[in-house]
Amino acid sequence: MKRVLIAGAGPVGLTAALTLARGGVPVTVLEAGPELAAESRASTFHPPTLEMLAELGVLPELMTRGLVAPTFQYRDRRGGAIATLDMAVLAEDTPYPYRVQCEQSKLTPILMxxxxxxxxxxxxxxxxxxxxxxxxxxxxxxxxxxxxxxxxLIGADGAHSAVRRALAIPFEGITYPERFLVASTDEDVESLLPGIAPINYVFDPEEWLVLLRTPDHWRVLLPTPDDTPDDAELARLAGRLRAVADPGRDWKVAHSSLYRVHQRVAGRFRDGPVLLAGDAAHVNNPLGGLGMNSGIHDAVLMAAALLSGDSAAVDAAAERRRQVALQHVRAISHGNWEKLRSADPAAHHAELRALAADPEAARQHLLRACLITSLR
Structure with missing residues (x-):
């Protein structure tokens, strides 16, 4: 193979590029921006992604920048902890039975x-x-x-992919009925909510939320009405955070952003000499941290197929990754959204407590939730 072009220098594009370069293929990455993106964006790395990054030789550097999250928790907004899942039950399935919390902007310079x-x-x-x-x-x-x-050419140029649009590949799915507001805070959230885990999914029929730790901040994700002005929603953020936990003053917020959330999958991931990967191929809500992880899996597996020199293997990899996007990533992330916003969240409490109390049931749940079953 003479050369591969990759559109997009995010974690997916750079992972594909590094996989190919290590295999001896000349690679050029075309990035629209003037430098690597500095936004936090995705921040959770699941066990099989850690395995792939280890194979690429970049995991030790990521580990020095991230933090290990061995547990995650389901909570009730008013009643506190419902169930804590310990990823140690995956110890015989992966050398990395935990998540690593680290902003993707810390991975991309390592990859480059x-x-x-x-x-x-x-x-x-x-x-x-x-x-x-x-x-x-x-x-x-x-x-x-x-x-x-x-x-x-591998199109890894994001949800608004110019590569996908240039080839008129359909990108069908839904837009969620609410926006997501993400705030990064310097508050000591562990002292405000004693006993929380590094990753927390909080049930509430009126306003569910997600709390997760990164090396630099705690991040809070809040669902937000679709039809209100951005300025008005950002203005009421202080009150919403104090309703989560009140330190007697407004929370210290480092930055915040509002964005619309989509659940879409491209009609095909291969079009002749062009492949789509990551958000260019599929987007989903962030509940469960599956987007970047599945995109990195796209990158490694499609690049490996290209290295084989077998066009049928490339076809098979592209179609397999599309089926994973449909049957695993979309199903899991959408199911997480439906549970969190349930009008009767208590209906899920007994199920979650039973899951946490049964190591084998927890293992089976985590194998799917962490995308291990999607690969094996």
């Missing part, structure tokens, strides 16, 4: 450094605008009119 060390190339300010499959390969042209030719 390793990619450059293996001879890969990253071009910034190079937003792919046009994609033209050609005999024996593909040409990608940037917004500045610069053409790049290669045997294969």
């Amino acid at each position: 450094e390793h990619l450059l060390r293996h001879g890969g190339e990253v071009v910034f300010g190079a937003a792919v605008q046009e994609v033209l499959p050609r005999a024996g390969g593909v040409r990608a042209t940037t917004a500045a009119g610069v053409p790049f030719d290669a045997d294969v």
Whole structure:
């Protein structure tokens, strides 16, 4: 293979690039921005993702920047802890029976450094605008009119993928009826809510939420009405946080953002010499931390298929990843949303307590929730 182009220098694009470069394939990554994105975005790494990053030689550096989360918790907004799941039950299934909490913006520089060390190339300010499959390969042209030719192009350029749009690939699904508001806080949330785990899913029929720890902050995710002004919602954030736990003053908020949430899967993940991976191929709500993880799995498995030189293997990998997006990622993340916003959350409490009390039932649940079963 002469060269592979990758659109997008996020964790998915750079993982694909590093996998190929380590296999001896020349790789050029085209990134629309002037530098690597600095936003927090995804922050949870599941066990099979840690296994893949270990194979790529980047896990030790990620571990020094992240924190290990061996448990996660289901809570009731008023009644406190319902059930705590201990990922130690996965000890015989993976060498990493825990999640690692670390913002994706801390992983991408590590991936790029390793990619450059293996001879890969990253071009910034190079937003792919046009994609033209050609005999024996593909040409990608940037917004500045610069053409790049290669045997294969991997579109890892996000939910609004120019690669996917250029090929008119359908991106069908739903938009959720509420926006998600995410606030990063410097508060000592553990002292405000004693006994919480690093990751917490909080049931409430009026306002569910998610609380999770990252190395730099605690992050709070709150559902927010779809039809209200952003400024009004950001203005009432202080009161909403004090309703979670009240330190006697407003919480210290480092930054906050509002965004719409979609659940969509591309009609196909391969179109001749073009592959789609990560958010360019599938998007889902963030409940369960599946988006970045499944995208990294796309990257590693599709790149491995390309390295095999077998077109049928590439077809099979692309279709398998699409089925995982439909049957695992979409089903699990949407199910998490439905449970959290249930009008009768207490109906789930006994089920969750029984799950936590039964190690084998917890193991089976975690094998699916952490995407291990989607790979094996």
